[in-house]
Amino acid sequence: MIKNYFKIAWRNLLKNKTFSIINILGLATGIAVCLIIVLFVYDELSYDRYNEKASQIVRVTFGGKMGGEVMKESSVMAPVAQAMLNDYPEVEKATRLHSNGMLGKISYGNKNFREKDFASVDANFFEVFTLPFIAGDEKTALTEPNSVVITEEIAKKYFGEEDPMGKLLEFSSLGTTKKVTGVIKNIPLNSHFHFDFFSSMTDVPEARSDSYLSGSFYTYLVLPKGYDYQKLEAKLSTFLDKYMSSQMKVAMGMNIQEFRAKGNDISLHLQPLTAIHLRSDFTNGLEPGGNIQYVYIFSAIAIFMLLIACINFMNLSTAGASKRAKEVGMRKVMGSSPFDLIKQFLFESVFLAFIALIIGLALVKLSLPIFNQLADKSLSLNMLFTVSNIIILIISGLVIGVLAGSYPALFLSSYQPLAVLKSKFNANQKNVSLRSGLVVFQFFVSVLLIVGTIVVYKQLAFIQNKKLGFNKEQVLVLRNTYLLGDKKEILKNELANDPRVLSISNSAFVPVGPTNSNMASTFPEGDKTFIRRTNIYEVDEKYLPTLGMELSSGRNFSKDFPTDSAGVIVNESLANLYGWGENAVGKKINYFTSSEENSFSSYQVLGVVKDFNFKSLHEKIGPMMMILRHSPGLIIKVKPTDVAGLISLISQKWERFNMEEAFSYSFLDDDFNKVYSSEQKTGKILGIFSALTIFVACLGLFGLVTFTAEQRTKEIGVRKTLGANVSQLVALLSGYFLKLVFIACLIAFPLAWFAMNKWLQDFAYHINISVWIFVVAGLLILTIAMITISFQAIKAALANPIKSLRTE
Numbered sequence: 001m002i003k004n005y006f007k008i009a010w011r012n013l014l015k016n017k018t019f020s021i022i023n024i025l026g027l028a029t030g031i032a033v034c035l036i037i038v039l040f041v042y043d044e045l046s047y048d049r050y051n052e053k054a055s056q057i058v059r060v061t062f063g064g065k066m067g068g069e070v071m072k073e074s075s076v077m078a079p080v081a082q083a084m085l086n087d088y089p090e091v092e093k094a095t096r097l098h099s100n101g102m103l104g105k106i107s108y109g110n111k112n113f114r115e116k117d118f119a120s121v122d123a124n125f126f127e128v129f130t131l132p133f134i135a136g137d138e139k140t141a142l143t144e145p146n147s148v149v150i151t152e153e154i155a156k157k158y159f160g161e162e163d164p165m166g167k168l169l170e171f172s173s174l175g176t177t178k179k180v181t182g183v184i185k186n187i188p189l190n191s192h193f194h195f196d197f198f199s200s201m202t203d204v205p206e207a208r209s210d211s212y213l214s215g216s217f218y219t220y221l222v223l224p225k226g227y228d229y230q231k232l233e234a235k236l237s238t239f240l241d242k243y244m245s246s247q248m249k250v251a252m253g254m255n256i257q258e259f260r261a262k263g264n265d266i267s268l269h270l271q272p273l274t275a276i277h278l279r280s281d282f283t284n285g286l287e288p289g290g291n292i293q294y295v296y297i298f299s300a301i302a303i304f305m306l307l308i309a310c311i312n313f314m315n316l317s318t319a320g321a322s323k324r325a326k327e328v329g330m331r332k333v334m335g336s337s338p339f340d341l342i343k344q345f346l347f348e349s350v351f352l353a354f355i356a357l358i359i360g361l362a363l364v365k366l367s368l369p370i371f372n373q374l375a376d377k378s379l380s381l382n383m384l385f386t387v388s389n390i391i392i393l394i395i396s397g398l399v400i401g402v403l404a405g406s407y408p409a410l411f412l413s414s415y416q417p418l419a420v421l422k423s424k425f426n427a428n429q430k431n432v433s434l435r436s437g438l439v440v441f442q443f444f445v446s447v448l449l450i451v452g453t454i455v456v457y458k459q460l461a462f463i464q465n466k467k468l469g470f471n472k473e474q475v476l477v478l479r480n481t482y483l484l485g486d487k488k489e490i491l492k493n494e495l496a497n498d499p500r501v502l503s504i505s506n507s508a509f510v511p512v513g514p515t516n517s518n519m520a521s522t523f524p525e526g527d528k529t530f531i532r533r534t535n536i537y538e539v540d541e542k543y544l545p546t547l548g549m550e551l552s553s554g555r556n557f558s559k560d561f562p563t564d565s566a567g568v569i570v571n572e573s574l575a576n577l578y579g580w581g582e583n584a585v586g587k588k589i590n591y592f593t594s595s596e597e598n599s600f601s602s603y604q605v606l607g608v609v610k611d612f613n614f615k616s617l618h619e620k621i622g623p624m625m626m627i628l629r630h631s632p633g634l635i636i637k638v639k640p641t642d643v644a645g646l647i648s649l650i651s652q653k654w655e656r657f658n659m660e661e662a663f664s665y666s667f668l669d670d671d672f673n674k675v676y677s678s679e680q681k682t683g684k685i686l687g688i689f690s691a692l693t694i695f696v697a698c699l700g701l702f703g704l705v706t707f708t709a710e711q712r713t714k715e716i717g718v719r720k721t722l723g724a725n726v727s728q729l730v731a732l733l734s735g736y737f738l739k740l741v742f743i744a745c746l747i748a749f750p751l752a753w754f755a756m757n758k759w760l761q762d763f764a765y766h767i768n769i770s771v772w773i774f775v776v777a778g779l780l781i782l783t784i785a786m787i788t789i790s791f792q793a794i795k796a797a798l799a800n801p802i803k804s805l806r807t808e
Helices: 002-015 017-045 080-087 152-159 229-243 245-252 256-261 292-333 338-375 387-413 417-421 429-465 487-496 543-547 562-566 572-577 643-656 668-675 677-711 713-721 726-760 771-797 801-805
Strands: 057-066 069-073 093-099 104-108 111-115 118-121 133-135 147-151 168-171 176-184 197-200 218-222 265-272 475-478 501-506 518-524 532-539 551-554 567-571 588-592 600-609 624-628 634-638
Touching: 017 292, 017 338, 017 677, 057 080, 080 093, 080 218, 080 229, 104 152, 111 152, 147 152, 152 176, 229 245, 229 256, 229 265, 245 256, 256 265, 292 338, 292 387, 292 429, 292 677, 338 387, 338 677, 429 677, 429 726, 429 771, 475 643, 475 668, 487 501, 487 634, 487 643, 501 543, 532 543, 532 572, 543 634, 562 567, 562 600, 567 572, 572 600, 572 624, 600 624, 668 677, 677 726, 677 771, 726 771
Parallel strands: 118 197, 147 176, 532 624, 567 600
Antiparallel strands: 057 069, 057 218, 057 265, 093 118, 093 218, 104 111, 104 168, 133 176, 147 197, 168 176, 475 634, 501 634, 518 532, 518 588, 551 600, 567 624, 588 600
16 A cells, blocks of 8 residues: 555656645755754753753852942852852752953963963862863862863863873963863863863962952852752842841941942842853853844744745645546545545655655755854754654654645545546635635745844944944954063054054953953942942053044043043043033042942042943943053054054064964954854844745745646636737736735734844844835845746746647
């Protein structure tokens, strides 16, 4: 029986090559897109799940509101971990991680490398996270000072075939040596942190602090299996009242209750480990995370794409049913039951689905390298070829085949043999209506994706062209000049005399890209209770002109005024926040330097700089102050001519100082683009998926137009004989389908506006969705549909009417 079903399916496939190719190609494309997105979503959702205790681990985070500014930080104060372990019996373990940022040179013998992925952790860190040891003991590796655990990759890099255990690494920037006490396997890619060196927390003086007013320790708790972390989170509402209130009273002159009475708030929260990567909207995450919105968007695209491909199959199968009407009639006359016919047609559907599945897998294999490059992933088709996944693929092929072929099978098996054998078969109006509805759905999805793609690209263009308050073009940034020590000033002076250099500033604080960052609690003189979290930049007198920043009032720092070291330049946001407005110059601002009573620094406002975006455009411009202080970095404004020659010269000067570390640099505009690389990649991927969705939808439309033209062959011949021209015949065949596309546009536009408007709310600065975007999207989809329809419609209209009138 199966053999017979296979023969019939194969013969029918060869007999109707055009319909079969359209069916298989459309379904294969849908399957391929769906599988790629499944791999992407699986990878995004898999972050940190390699940990054996992943479901038990939560991260403690800090949140609150101060003067209208929302604070959301992923690190907390040093004593939080131990206090929670003491106060809450449900906390089984607590461990901390402290990121040291740019580390600098590490040496072993004659091997020197510049490293940055360095962290200090508590001794029980490896009992919480599953980072298997190749050598050493996870429980004792970091109990002693100046001990360090390294990854397998670093062990090979520094020691080759030597046994690294007990060897000493020299950390130049720390001024110490550390003994290797453990080697772990490389950290999986799907982790929210990647460090190569884990040093003992006993070497970090701040780790022993009892202050609850500042801290940058990433703190993780292990809770019992099956425990609802929200129960513990509810108990944390009084945690800071207990430990922080008295310290606030000493430092700020008010306790936490008085602080909250002024409309402020601070609190601790818990975040599941497995949610960190996709819900990473914190100001100080360890690494850039993903975005749960994009997971939802791409998942929806995968479902819609597969639905469209299945709809194509149903549309074309039901549309071509009349071609097999007599076959069905003969089979029924010969004794076939409706159930036998349903089995046959379902087998044909499943047969085509498996052919499409195989082709879809081949398309995935071919397109994954391109997708990986766009999405910055390392996805592999091998991820699908596990026993469980192969079973899922086989079941999926069966389900797709059955779902896509169920309606055509029921429809074909319902024919009355007497009617079809007398050639009295007529298309059922319900079937025509169903096909029309499915066409509308296909193009509804296509229009959604087109509008979404246009909005994403418009927002990216807006970001690129927005006035940021500083000039990012032709700005060269040297971040590691601290390695030069005293020779840094020599390099700066030599570059200042180069005709290709317009201006040069001593600072490691830049508005975009990797930068030094300082935050402090500030208040205007005379009102210690009006505290605001403020960004602090350390700059020199050349900083503003080098970056093209403008003052709205007052003056810049100057070497002519020695007292400027006690002065400050604030941005407009800070001046307005404190109610100074245009009268800010001459006012005094204070910021806390420690938790001790009256331990704060006082500065006089010299000038007000116009607001500039020193954070992502996802965030509003916050309060900012600049103090006169050199920091280890150089920012160079260069002429557009011979930039390569200037970089080559700086490199030679760097080598002249006998630096053991390689010269490195970046351009500010490149750093700016990297900040929004996620949106740029998403825009490209969305554009590709939109094009593929339209392609699959047009395949189905082309098949339906082809079928309609064949059904109306005699009508076209009669109309042509009676004088109808080609344009009239094309309009006859295409008008109905264009009307369906128009209806799809009308339905899709409101939903597209709602979805993209919600996406834009994630940006503090964004475009408004204009009407012309919908006009362009509508004209584009109508044009594409018209081209698809016209190809076959013109072919039918140009056919010889004599030949078509002879057709039976």
